[in-house]
Amino acid sequence: MNEEKRVIEELRETVCRLHAELVRYGLVAWTAGNISGRVPGADLFVIKPSGVSYDDLTPESIVVCDLDGDLVEGSLAPSSDTAAHAYVYRHMPEVNGVAHTHSTYASAWAARGEPIPCVLTAMADEFGGGIPVGPFALIGGDDIGRGIVETLTGHRSRAVLMRNHGVFTIGESPKAAVKAAVMCEDVARTVHVARQLGVPAPIAPGDVDSLYDRYQNVYGQRSHR
Numbered sequence: 001m002n003e004e005k006r007v008i009e010e011l012r013e014t015v016c017r018l019h020a021e022l023v024r025y026g027l028v029a030w031t032a033g034n035i036s037g038r039v040p041g042a043d044l045f046v047i048k049p050s051g052v053s054y055d056d057l058t059p060e061s062i063v064v065c066d067l068d069g070d071l072v073e074g075s076l077a078p079s080s081d082t083a084a085h086a087y088v089y090r091h092m093p094e095v096n097g098v099a100h101t102h103s104t105y106a107s108a109w110a111a112r113g114e115p116i117p118c119v120l121t122a123m124a125d126e127f128g129g130g131i132p133v134g135p136f137a138l139i140g141g142d143d144i145g146r147g148i149v150e151t152l153t154g155h156r157s158r159a160v161l162m163r164n165h166g167v168f169t170i171g172e173s174p175k176a177a178v179k180a181a182v183m184c185e186d187v188a189r190t191v192h193v194a195r196q197l198g199v200p201a202p203i204a205p206g207d208v209d210s211l212y213d214r215y216q217n218v219y220g221q222r223s224h225r
């Protein structure tokens, strides 16, 4: 087996396994959520097939697409969000993983078109500030992808709340994108609950910077990120 084939096989396994995390963390209903991963060193990515339930996903069912979102390998049709993932990979070379969910609390903020303010240290750690809202965009063409890229370019947040829709997250790996999706829902829920009881207090910008810097550069086991 040549090297690229082996890399794609591993990535299909990883991306298949990560979809179980969407279920485990309660981020998806039915089949409404998907994850992709860029094939290192190639203009390709792997993504969930369209309309396949998470229980039925296998590494072989994960499809391979080129950066135009066209199917390259696999017997099933790619996710209906493939164009959005492809747009992100074309325009953000540092991104190697993309996740998309309609997780409840984050999507509730998206439904109001309201960014989640940075009122928790966990938000400063993971997102370096608030979580922004992207434009309303219809599925099918490049509009969703463009909205993600325009909102997240130059922003510390790796998550965007696409207006009236749901969450897209990006990461240096598919796992990092999934982690951002999990954390986004977690803070969306906590800040929502906080607001039921009063006005959440913002964190001073200097403190947000310190928290973000520490978490991104010092915290944890660097080799296991």
Ligand SMILES: [Zn+2]
Residues within 6 Å of the ligand: 100, 101, 102, 165, 166
């Ligand atoms: Zn969606």
